[in-house]
Amino acid sequence: MTSFQVCVCFITRRDERGTRQVLLGRKKTGLGLGNIVGLGGKIEPGETSLDAIVREIEEESSLVVDPAAASEVGFIRYSFPSRESWSQDSTVFVVDTFSGTPQESDEIVPDWYDVTDLPLDGMWDDAKYWLPQVLAGETVHASFTFGEDLKTVSELSFETAPMRVSGRPDS
Template sequence: MDSRSVARYVEDAQHQAMKHRLYTLIFPMDIYRNRVLLGMKKRGFGQNKLNGFGGKVEADESVAQGASRELCEESGLSPTEEPEKCGLLLFYFENDPVAMEVHVFITRSFAGQPQETDEMRPEWFDIREMPFEHMWADDPSWWPYVLDGKLFVGRFWFKADMVTITRQELAQVGSLDFSAK
């Protein structure tokens, strides 16, 4: 397991034994206009879904650095301050032996203008009127934690169709710093 992984602190033994891939998800928030930037995924995993920006964490970067890099690559925006970690999501897909460990961030301070890329088409949305019908099925469950400024850990089990959630666990936590555990 990647040494940056924190899954071992929140998973049972069966799921700890699975191979994990480390990912980020970052949401730029314009607090003055109460809006969040989402991107329509144009290709690959999650195609035709709106989501935050993110992807795999490279071997030579921290999770936060990965989130910042992905935001820049996919939207043209660059955080001007360290992104704020707000959640940890673990996804298990039926018939897939690899779990997704997704570190969720927000950034309220960024430079640049959103630009369409080969992978994403960015668009601003009101933070309280999220287009959940065009997003992943788990998003409505944990988005309220983001809005309320609460830290959270969630685990979601999906059928192979990547739409149907068969089981979920979601909880507010006091800290996302698992190094002290």
């Protein structure tokens, strides 16, 4: 069985105190029900991962993101040998510019979390291995295999690297 293609995005902002925060959401349906996750989902036929993440962000939170504001920061392969239908390949994005106010959707209850105090105990087990690094400006390329309990990482291989800032044309 081949993995399905998904995308996930971590939207960041500075709050009124100047503290950097990330928008996460508690899953209300489907895979990961009850977990705190980044916004995202399946890439539809004919979509690029960038098209999909912009669509998913709006569907899940009502926020609008300009595709040019999304930075691709990694790729993660998830294997679930005990439930192959859950296996997936995920493109990871970070966004720091958006418009709107996050709204609850049928899938997600969004909330802002301080980057220095992530709710890792409420997230998928793999997040502790890479999410703090991504939010610190690194890229990630990883593979995680989940055990029979479908919750705990049993094998992992990953590398992080400083994020390369691509030159943006002056407007």
